[in-house]
Amino acid sequence: MKNLIFSGIQPTGSLHLGNYLGAIKQWTKLQHEHESIFCIVDYHAITVAYDPKKLPGRISDVALDLLACGIDPSKSTLFVQSQVPEHTELGWIFNTLTPIAELERMTQYKDKSKQHKENINAGLFTYPVLQAADVLLYKANLIPVGEDQVQHVELMRVIAKKFNKTFGKLFPEPKPLLTEQARVMSLADPAKKMSKSLGEKHYIALADSDEVIKKKVRSAVTATSHGDTSPGVENLFAILEALGGEALVKELKAQHKKGSLQYSELKDVVANTIISHLSPIRERRAELEKERERVGEILIEGAKTAQKIARDTMEEVRKKIGVR
Numbered sequence: 222m223k224n225l226i227f228s229g230i231q232p233t234g235s236l237h238l239g240n241y242l243g244a245i246k247q248w249t250k251l252q253h254e255h256e257s258i259f260c261i262v263d264y265h266a267i268t269v270a271y272d273p274k275k276l277p278g279r280i281s282d283v284a285l286d287l288l289a290c291g292i293d294p295s296k297s298t299l300f301v302q303s304q305v306p307e308h309t310e311l312g313w314i315f316n317t318l319t320p321i322a323e324l325e326r327m328t329q330y331k332d333k334s335k336q337h338k339e340n341i342n343a344g345l346f347t348y349p350v351l352q353a354a355d356v357l358l359y360k361a362n363l364i365p366v367g368e369d370q371v372q373h374v375e376l377m378r379v380i381a382k383k384f385n386k387t388f389g390k391l392f393p394e395p396k397p398l399l400t401e402q403a404r405v406m407s408l409a410d411p412a413k414k415m416s417k418s419l420g421e422k423h424y425i426a427l428a429d430s431d432e433v434i435k436k437k438v439r440s441a442v443t444a445t446s447h448g449d450t451s452p453g454v455e456n457l458f459a460i461l462e463a464l465g466g467e468a469l470v471k472e473l474k475a476q477h478k479k480g481s482l483q484y485s486e487l488k489d490v491v492a493n494t495i496i497s498h499l500s501p502i503r504e505r506r507a508e509l510e511k512e513r514e515r516v517g518e519i520l521i522e523g524a525k526t527a528q529k530i531a532r533d534t535m536e537e538v539r540k541k542i543g544v545r
């Protein structure tokens with residue numbers, strides 16, 4: 222079977238090292254190996270409070286970030302979810318196939334409804350149903366995501382199976398594709414995943430300056446209460462390894478074992494490695510920023526390509542479910 226890659230990202234603010242190491246870095250590689258579709262999922266982003274005036278800017282910011290990271294529109298399709306309305310149409314149909322009990326188990330829903338107590342809306346609850354539609358609309362079978370999204374990909378399989386069983390085979394059962402660093406932890410609270418909603422000191426944004434990166438890494442939590450390697454130190458080693466510093470990690474871990482490693486030394490190495498990876502991305506972004514209009518054109522082109530596939534799938538879906 223030919224592989225088709227699909228993955229999405231929300232335009233909810235600055236992209237961070239967790240997004241990069243858990244997802245985007247492998248997207249840039251996969252696009253050269255398989256047919257790939259990447260989507261800026263704005264209809265997912267509106268499930269939490271947001272400013273409608275800022276959303277268009279955030280969408281083009283994420284597009285700029287992705288292009289700066291190396292997403293190549295001549296190799297893959299990059300588009301905005303709301304420009305292909307078939308996503309929400311299929312999402313509605315999938316709502317009718319998804320057991321509520323499955324949605325109630327979703328960790329992201331539980332976390333987000335604690336985080337946004339004032340706005341626990343139905344969209345937040347059915348978020349993974351729309352996500353299943355995003356993927357299955359293109360009959361994608363490989364989904365490169367961070368570990369936090371694995372549960373949602375499993376639900377996609379449940380929905381695909383149920384559709385196929387009820388109406389006849391149409392969809393593949395997609396599988397998650399994880400990187401080695403599929404769960405980057407927060408710098409300030411390494412028990413939690415790195416995430417922008419935790420606040421500035423918890424994440425390294427792709428756009429952070431060298432000075433800010435140094436400051437954030439220097440303040441990363443490394444303390445441990447029982448003399449073992451702390452989760453914070455493990456996280457720094459893991460970040461270093463994911464950024465290609467395997468040899469350094471080996472050497473520093475050996476020093477750590479002997480008790481001769483200063484955490485300040487580890488932090489300097491980690492900060493410098495992050496800087497050497499992110500500064501070329503920042504530079505490319507500054508160049509791309511000069512032609513923001515071109516970014517809009519890329520997204521429109523991407524939506525046209527995506528919609529061709531989406532329309533065909535929806536024709537099949539409508540026939541199968543009996544509305545045509």
Ligand code: AQP
Pocket residue numbers: 229230231232233237239240241242243244365366367368369370402403404405406414415416417418419
């Ligand atoms: N900490 C992480 N480690 C590894 N991968 C991660 N991803 C997100 N955080 C980490 C992966 O990034 C992709 C895009 O995810 P998203 O658009 O859903 O971003 P997010 O999870 O909403 O990002 P935040 O920062 O966690 O947002 P808030 O704080 O608003 O909830 C996905 O593949 C995801 O797995």
